[in-house]
Amino acid sequence: GLWLGAAIFFSATVAPAVFGVLRAREVPASNEIAGSIVNQVLGLLNYSGLAIGLILLLTSFVGTKTANRFGVWTERFFLLILTISCAVGQFVIGAWMALIRLQIGKPIDEVAVDDLLRVQFNQLHQYSVWILIAAMIAALLAFFVISRKSDTNVMVEKKDEFDFGKI
Helix, strand or coil: HHHHHHHHHHHHHHHHHHHHHHHCCCCCHHHHHHHHHHHHHHHHHHHHHHHHHHHHHHCCCCCCCCCCCHHHHHHHHHHHHHHHHHHHHHHHHHHHHHHHHHHHHHCHHCCCCCCCCHHHHHHHHHHHHHHHHHHHHHHHHHHCCCCCCCCHHHHHHHHHHHHHCCC
């Protein structure tokens, strides 16, 4: 839940605000600077999503004897999507974008929009957005599956609490 909130906050507030403020102030190479800030924050988001996803995946194997098998595997599936999305976003797409930035050798603002490297960079940026959206959807669905599992466990415990046949 915390990661999902951070991802939504980043996507809806931080990234647009950084680009907007720097452009509004007409800072030279504003897209380059904003991109560097957003890239650093996105890296933290990807690493934390990767860590949280792995931890939750590992803990999903604890105490599953009485759990609904379909629910447990659904939870694991969504957590796996979250984890893989963060890893691909950071280690594949992010690394590829960094390589293109090195090949360009100057601020992205100074590269023609129809330049092959700029076109490639923009496509990778779009893939990065899509993969983050996929991770966010997976996190939301995993959150609902996990919270529903908790409700079911609480209901079972309450039912056992009032079973007077045990007395």
